[in-house]
Amino acid sequence: QKEVEQNSGPLSVPEGAIASLNCTYSDRGSQSFFWYRQYSGKSPELIMSIYSNGDKEDGRFTAQLNKASQYVSLLIRDSQPSDSATYLCAPLWGADGLTFGKGTHLIIQP
């Protein structure tokens, strides 16, 4: 059974601070990892993809992957109120279907 665990939150972070979102997954077979942002009532929006161990940076976002620990994280620097959303971790097992976690609800406090 493929399991993806995320702290549901809410995670409250002051504006301008770093938000740290974590995700663990159950199966070492996953090779691709994705972070999506979902605003209430909207569809998932792709933020980051990461395929190998280490860090990957894109603007204010940094994804970190540790396959040995089955752990992936997302850091958001200089958090803005517009970053308030639910963040979904989605490893890819096999070729096709993403397995989503329940998501972490992030609140950026002005």
Place this chain on the structure above:
Amino acid sequence: EPEVTQTPSHQVTQMGQEVILRCVPISNHLYFYWYRQILGQKVEFLVSFYNNEISEKSEIFDDQFSVERPDGSNFTLKIRSTKLEDSAMYFCASSDGTGDEQYFGPGTRLTVT
């Protein structure tokens, strides 16, 4: 910027009726997907489609569901006999390679009464 589009945005149907949800994937993408999200729950994979056939499907995707690419641009999900528990947001997604980034459409909210 290219995007996935879906129609209708909201569909209301009676239990037992057939519905067809439509999607136009990003034009140069070759892999197509359907996901659903029941209100307050996580996004769940239904099916993936490549080269005019299903490449993977979940346990949710039973005999009442079918997918089709009727022409060069559209990708459809048909639910043959809707049940109350089919009420959910249905998202279409596409990617240009297996294992690659999947881009989601805005979704169709299906309400079964």
